[in-house]
Amino acid sequence: MREQTSLSEQTIFRNAKLADGSLADFFVTGGRFRAIAPAGKAPPADFAAVAPGIVPAIIDLGGQLVVPAFVEGHIHLDTSFYGDAWRPHIPCTNGFDVRERVAFQAQNLAAAAPMAERAKNQLELCVGNGSLAMRSHVMVDASVGLSHVETILAVREKYRDLIDIQLVAFPQSGILSSPGTAELLDEAMKLGCDLVGGLDPASFDRDVNGHLDVVFALAQKHGAGIDIHLHDGGALGLFQVEEIAARTRVLGMAGRVAVSHAYGLGDIPADALAKAGTMLAAAGVAIMTNAPGNHAFPPVAALRQAGVTVFSGSDNIRDSWWPYGDGDMLNRANMIGYRSGFYEDRELEAAFDVVTHAGARALGLADHGIAVGASADFVAMPARHVPEAVVAVPKDRTVYRRGRAVARDGKVLAR
Numbered sequence: 474m475r476e477q478t479s480l481s482e483q484t485i486f487r488n489a490k491l492a493d494g495s496l497a498d499f500f501v502t503g504g505r506f507r508a509i510a511p512a513g514k515a516p517p518a519d520f521a522a523v524a525p526g527i528v529p530a531i532i533d534l535g536g537q538l539v540v541p542a543f544v545e546g547h548i549h550l551d552t553s554f555y556g557d558a559w560r561p562h563i564p565c566t567n568g569f570d571v572r573e574r575v576a577f578q579a580q581n582l583a584a585a586a587p588m589a590e591r592a593k594n595q596l597e598l599c600v601g602n603g604s605l606a607m608r609s610h611v612m613v614d615a616s617v618g619l620s621h622v623e624t625i626l627a628v629r630e631k632y633r634d635l636i637d638i639q640l641v642a643f644p645q646s647g648i649l650s651s652p653g654t655a656e657l658l659d660e661a662m663k664l665g666c667d668l669v670g671g672l673d674p675a676s677f678d679r680d681v682n683g684h685l686d687v688v689f690a691l692a693q694k695h696g697a698g699i700d701i702h703l704h705d706g707g708a709l710g711l712f713q714v715e716e717i718a719a720r721t722r723v724l725g726m727a728g729r730v731a732v733s734h735a736y737g738l739g740d741i742p743a744d745a746l747a748k749a750g751t752m753l754a755a756a757g758v759a760i761m762t763n764a765p766g767n768h769a770f771p772p773v774a775a776l777r778q779a780g781v782t783v784f785s786g787s788d789n790i791r792d793s794w795w796p797y798g799d800g801d802m803l804n805r806a807n808m809i810g811y812r813s814g815f816y817e818d819r820e821l822e823a824a825f826d827v828v829t830h831a832g833a834r835a836l837g838l839a840d841h842g843i844a845v846g847a848s849a850d851f852v853a854m855p856a857r858h859v860p861e862a863v864v865a866v867p868k869d870r871t872v873y874r875r876g877r878a879v880a881r882d883g884k885v886l887a888r
């Protein structure tokens with residue numbers, strides 16, 4: 474276990490290129506930005522006073538672009554085979570079917586390396602690429618019970634110093650159609666999950682109100698947030714988005730509810746989308762999209778314009794759903810921009826915002842960003858500015874956690 478950053482530890486980072494093009498120096502104490510000043514200035518007077526007699530370490534960032542650590546807003550640490558044997562994708566027998574995919578997943582998992590090992594591989598992949606905050610869904614159902622949650626909670630504890638992880642108790646096999654799941658979700662929240670999950674209330678459980686009653690009641694009981702997987706398209710998807718927004722509003726849960734995928738928002742007419750955007754923004758419901766390659770997905774620019782927090786994640790990496798995914802949220806910003814037809818600098822910056830500041834907002838991370846008082850979690854890379862980083866996706870990055878280098882060139886440094 475890496476020792477915690479001591480409160481008196483001080484580092485000066487010289488010559489950081491900020492997003493606005495200026496060069497800055499960071500004065501970091503105890504893992505937090507104590508001051509951020511134009512490059513070349515002397516340390517602020519109180520910087521020295523924190524730990525008299527201690528000489529701060531100096532790291533020259535050499536004019537590299539320095540950005541906030543990325544936010545991996547949607548991943549599945551328990552079901553990935555990353556680092557394990559290759560599992561060829563098994564196609565559904567008669568078109569995409571969530572139940573059939575869950576069955577393939579159970580088959581694959583039975584033959585996989587231990588979960589803690591696979592989760593660690595995936596987690597280090599993400600940290601190596603610069604994500605230092607993450608939201609992982611963890612499967613809870615009658616067949617696996619709480620075993621996934623228990624394992625991933627232990628992994629989170631082990632990596633607490635390296636990355637902040639929120640866990641969603643995820644009813645992978647539905648709630649009403651998998652008896653006992655509501656009770657298991659309750660237990661998962663008691664064990665330490667942070668959010669209550671959900672899964673296609675209409676198409677999976679075929680009871681929108683019944684499913685959402687359980688999800689929202691558990692969230693209220695535990696004072697927790699909500700993040701619901703919603704794959705249903707078109708009007709059916711839109712209807713559920715509206716129901717979730719309405720409940721969020723009534724219960725005063727603004728800023729604590731997210732809908733993941735929300736494919737339906739990607740295939741409805743513009744006027745319906747505008748209405749949905751206004752409703753989501755007013756209710757404070759965030760939308761997660763990974764900009765899937767073969768699917769309609771929520772229009773990022775239109776939703777942002779309406780004031781909706783749009784964030785992103787890798788979702789599945791080398792698992793039973795698809796073989797893709799690289800755990801790199803900068804590459805994800807590239808995909809979002811590519812799939813959205815973003816060309817202008819301001820659009821590329823928007824794609825970047827989705828994987829940084831908007832992600833932090835969706836996850837409720839008060840400590841995020843390059844700002845005085847925030848945790849000194851940042852990524853340095855060879856790029857002239859954010860738009861160039863989004864299109865070029867430079868891989869030779871250094872990742873700093875609480876003011877210390879924790880990963881370089883995609884690899885987590887020795888612990």
Ligand SMILES: [Zn+2]
Nearest residue numbers: 549610702788
């Ligand atoms: Zn997912």
